[in-house]
Amino acid sequence: MPAGRQDDPDRALVEATSRGESDALVELMRRNGPWVRGVIFAACGDPSAADDVEQEVWVRAWRRADTLGEPSKWRSWLYALAYHAAVDHARRRRRQKALLGRLLALAPERDTRRDPADRLSSKEGHQRALRAVADLPEPYRVPFVLRHLSGWSYRQIAEAMGLPVPTVETRLVRARRRLRAALAPGAKS
């Protein structure tokens, strides 16, 4: 995805951000927020984490903007920031969950099934699809989200993840197989 300034308007924004121009960061957030949130979700599989971790990503991007050596590679750089922030978050969550699990083991058992009314909510379809994506193994989930949320090409995904293009292609095929099975009418939700 080698792109010059004309082909990649975001590159100028990244350069301005590295010079400390906050307006450029605002515009960069507006344009790239969706896929950054998607990467966070894809990396940690937790939809609720996206907003909090995204803030952390932009804070890191602002503070470390001067560490971006090659401005044309800003997308891979931002992807790496988002991915690692999400992985850090997932690690913290696992620790918290383990602690919470030990505490809940001490409490009396209760019914944790979802409320029937909740099942009938209008967002059920989205939630089910999101759960199916979240259940994908992380190597498949990340390229799938980058492709479907951000519209990235195979080449862009491969560059950001540091993988060969055929590997990305294979992972996307396998992600489709799993999703088809998970979203089939008779599949368990």
Add this chain to the structure above:
Amino acid sequence: MSDQEETMPPEGVSADVEARIVRRLDGELDGRADEALGRELLRDPGAHRLMDEYAAADAVAGEALRAAFGPQDADGRRQWARLAPRLRRPVRSRAAGIAAAAGVLLTIGAGFLAQSLWPPAKWQAPVPVASSRPARAQPTPAPALPLAVERLVWQVWDAPKAAAHRPSATNVGWVPSSPDRPAGDAAVPLPHIQGPRRSRRAVDRHIFGAFDEAENTIYLLGVDRVRTRVHAVGKDL
């Protein structure tokens, strides 16, 4: 889904066709390959059905992803307002870095210097200091003074005391203090001053130092020279 199912294409569809279906859905097939796949799909209902299922799954998942993570703040300003307090760039000034490094080195150097000049063991031991004040009763005997210090004591204390004891030719005399005769005692026997007397005290404090090379120790000797001037009152009147 088992690992085997994951690595195998759906029944009745070859892996090559499946891969091209996915590439087509992702917009990665060029025109000629796309036309060729279209002709194959017309001939193969199973492959066509698979493409429809993949497309449906893509549509649902993509919609869910965009609903969950798509653009939220129209101008990003609200998000900026939330982030702004946290956006402080660390100072990466070369001069600041050098100054910090120099400060650390100075601190370490001063620590080493202090340790070499004043070893903690010396601080724990009692510092032997000779004094001209009357010695109080001590439960433990005073440590023996090295020769250099004894010589110093003699020079600044014993020798002047012996000289001061010489009787004066006049009826005014200087009386040095000593451990067995405290300073300021107006009733000191001065046989050559007859009748009522008046005395006035003067104190000169001197600090002497002696270095004992054997013990690598500095001894400080504080000497208070208290002189009492005694004169006959009747003579003044």
